[in-house]
Amino acid sequence: AQKVTQAQTEISVVEKEDVTLDCVYETRDTTYYLFWYKQPPSGELVFLIRRNSFDEQNEISGRYSWNFQKSTSSFNFTITASQVVDSAVYFCALSELLTGANNLFFGTGTRLTVIP
């Protein structure tokens, strides 16, 4: 079985605040991949990052950073100095190596609203 949980349904922050979006996953596979996607109001999902299960290094890309911790099965996403353009729904997703067709299982998403 596989499962991705995004417990935060909606978050509102004031512009320039930092915000962390939580993602907890479940898998029995030892090899798997984790993803974050952004869905702006236009509706199209935009890929942000992929991380494989053997690479626990945290990653920073501009104002975005990701904290992968296998010990707690979490892959959290932090936006530093948030901006109005960050307002979107963010999805965390899991793909297992042994699952047929390399499927992608999504969490229910977190809607982030950045207030100017």
Added chain:
Amino acid sequence: DVKVTQSSRYLVKRTGEKVFLECVQDMDHENMFWYRQDPGLGLRLIYFSYDVKMKEKGDIPEGYSVSREKKERFSLILESASTNQTSMYLCASKFMNTEAFFGQGTRLTVV
């Protein structure tokens, strides 16, 4: 630029109609997917395909079928549309365990 294109952005259909949603990708990806997105439920997998003429059921295949006659095209078929199939439908394609690329979505309303 990589591209996944869905044939319609918005569709309105009547209950009982047969509905075709088309998706085309230009990246030569083996894997293609159809998801539906509903508020509070995230993206739920309807069907996926890992090769031409190959298909696998996802989590919610009831009321849907798919067709993949060519590698670049993956069609979702609603055999007899019902109001509970009103939703946003998203097509995606990917290569192995790389990231998936998504189309712009089709918002289907069944009246």
